[in-house]
Amino acid sequence: MRPTCRTCAIRPSAVCRALPPEALDQINRLSHRKHLTAGRTLFAAEDGDHTVATVLAGVAKTSVTSADGRTQIVGLHFPGDFIGRPHAAGSANMVEAATDMDVCLFDKSRFEALLREHDGLSRLLMARMTEDLDAARQWMFLLGHKSAAERLASFIALCIDRLEPRCGADTEAKPASRIDLPLSRTEIGHFLGLTIETVSRVLRRLQTAGVIEIESGRGIRVVDREALAATASAATD
Amino acid sequence: MRPTCRTCAIRPSAVCRALPPEALDQINRLSHRKHLTAGRTLFAAEDGDHTVATVLAGVAKTSVTSADGRTQIVGLHFPGDFIGRPHAAGSANMVEAATDMDVCLFDKSRFEALLREHDGLSRLLMARMTEDLDAARQWMFLLGHKSAAERLASFIALCIDRLEPRCGADTEAKPASRIDLPLSRTEIGHFLGLTIETVSRVLRRLQTAGVIEIESGRGIRVVDREALAATASAATD
DNA sequence: CTTGGCGATTGATCCCGGTCAAACCGCGAG
DNA sequence: CTCGCGGTTTGACCGGGATCAATCGCCAAG
Incomplete structure (x- = not known):
């Protein structure tokens, strides 16, 4: 009864939906699920992490902290969202579980191989990144003027x-x-x-x-x- | 004496540098340079544009404007920067020339084909988008706390x-x-x-x-x- | 030359949200 | 039960930056 990609409830809203059914067993082998209690660090800043993730349940937060301690949360990650920096140097910001959460983790280099192999995944991920950028910019308006x-x-x-x-x-x-x-x-x-x-x-x-x-x-x-x-x-x- | 990709001064700092020398003639045919005077619109908001661009000279700005007229500039684009939303719906925000500038334009679908063809370009672009997101988040800190x-x-x-x-x-x-x-x-x-x-x-x-x-x-x-x-x-x- | 327009500067005043401080509340441990 | 602790609420006051308003500097047109 262990949950697999075949029965994954959030797959329709995750980047994985770009993968053909034939590839499900493959990514099922590459991924592993993990439970995080609120406050746990997913990716540390200044840390060459080698993982990417999809949020299954709960909410994660990405934050920027300055030398003098001021903190700004710069992004929230809801179920279905992708977290990670494929083809880029390991995380610049800290990502933590804001609530208890479940994530689906991939080894970064394995995921990058998937991207190379499945063009649709690459395209969908690029679209997601564009959405993330739009969301960040919308939030910049909020912070600047609202x-x-x-x-x-x-x-x-x-x-x-x-x-x-x-x-x-x-x-x-x-x-x-x-x-x-x-x-x-x-x-x-x-x-x-x-x-x-x-x-x-x-x-x-x-x-x-x-x-x-x-x-x-x-x-x-x-x-x-x-x-x-x-x-x-x-x-x- | 028409400038070509072979002699392009900003290529080393543009995404095009990911393309092999053999492809230079190809992208030279696909691209065309354009001069924009300050204030000219590059991409309009709510507009299904079908172009992507690299900044050759000058500076462009991306801005968000609310219904009641408040405006927030959410990004600046300097020489070497890539502007566009491959594999995503046409622009959400308005992009204008902040100063007089020169850009190198590509048809979006042709550029997407290039992405599919040249894996290195795809990887570099993804890295660039990650950098853009990091920059936006750094700016969110500025707007929120500085x-x-x-x-x-x-x-x-x-x-x-x-x-x-x-x-x-x-x-x-x-x-x-x-x-x-x-x-x-x-x-x-x-x-x-x-x-x-x-x-x-x-x-x-x-x-x-x-x-x-x-x-x-x-x-x-x-x-x-x-x-x-x-x-x-x-x-x- | 004068005029007018636009952007930048400078000053006076106001107000939203920050700061400081003091309860308050729920909850687990003793 | 009380105690203490962390997160939250509420109040009083303050200040940075917004707002309103006047002036200046530059340049192009008349």
């Missing part, structure tokens, strides 16, 4: 978008949806370029405005998706 | 690093170096997440501090490289 409320709303919208269990069939809007935020208040601050206090205050303000409901700790319920989207992109209040 | 002075110093250091005419042989420090900034004050503001007034003031402050000298307009002379690097602090690496 107000605290816009930042929080954008962050919540992102999490809802990537984490809400979606039931393939119904695409129509739901009255309310709840998720557990994958980051602590401190981490949210580091992701949004805000302090923990501001995060807390603005979250509260969004709650009194009737946009969201904060459950104890990380639980959050979006009451008004419209208002959330509006707050994410427009001027405050 | 002070105005740190931002300006980082920006000037970046420009010096990429634009200063470097004489291959001598790597040792020079007493002073001057360049023309590739962006107007307004654009610098959009790149750094600051207002034009703050840019002006901080630049002045850096001058009175003896770090730089501002010549009329865009000309700038770095008097104290050490101090500049120190002001940029929080490692740009």
Whole structure:
């Protein structure tokens, strides 16, 4: 009953979907799954790691830290996302598990061989990297110009978008949806370029405005998706 | 006397260097050079463009603009840089010439064919995209956590690093170096997440501090490289 | 020459979010 | 049960940079 690539639930949303069915057994041999508890380091900075990974469950974070200790989370990696730097020098930034998570690991050089062998995989990966770059640039806009409320709303919208269990069939809007935020208040601050206090205050303000409901700790319920989207992109209040 | 790939001065620093000499005539036929005056649009947003490019001279900027008019410059493209989104849907952001510039254009599908044909080109491009992503993430740190002075110093250091005419042989420090900034004050503001007034003031402050000298307009002379690097602090690496 | 336009500079004031400080809350250990 | 600890919330105050506004410098057109 050991899980294999054949039965992999996230394969349709992972880069592996570019591989033909015949290759599944091959990549099944090359990969191995691993469970990581929250906080565990996946790739260290300044470390010539030789692994790439696909997120199966949970969320990972990539962060940049300066000499004087300031930290910026520069990317989140949700289920289906690819993490790694094929054909590039080992990681420049640190990647850690933000929540408990499961990953599917490949040896980097083996994966590079796969890329050479399967053109579709190479193309899909390149498209993914382009998406990552677009996402990073969108976040640069957020960090450069958005107000605290816009930042929080954008962050919540992102999490809802990537984490809400979606039931393939119904695409129509739901009255309310709840998720557990994958980051602590401190981490949210580091992701949004805000302090923990501001995060807390603005979250509260969004709650009194009737946009969201904060459950104890990380639980959050979006009451008004419209208002959330509006707050994410427009001027405050 | 028409310039060709054989005599191309920036080829050593462009992705084309991954192509074997035998392929030079081939890519020479596939590419064509173009001059763009400052402000001209290279790729429009929301536009299924079918071109990719290498910067030969001058500087291009990629920017994100929100519905309400706020603009963020999310990337600069210096000579040798590759611009384009092979294997991905046409551009998400707008790319414009920041200064007068020369580019070398390829038809996107032809370039994709080249990628398939030449494995080394594919690998180098992937490495370049990884670098771009790293640069974007470094800039996210700047936008999220750096002070105005740190931002300006980082920006000037970046420009010096990429634009200063470097004489291959001598790597040792020079007493002073001057360049023309590739962006107007307004654009610098959009790149750094600051207002034009703050840019002006901080630049002045850096001058009175003896770090730089501002010549009329865009000309700038770095008097104290050490101090500049120190002001940029929080490692740009 | 004057005029007008655009970008840059400089000054005065305001406000959002940072900083400092003090509870508060849930939870596991003793 | 109490204690202590880490994460969170809340309040009071402060300051860096935004905003508003006036002026300057340069250059091209009249």
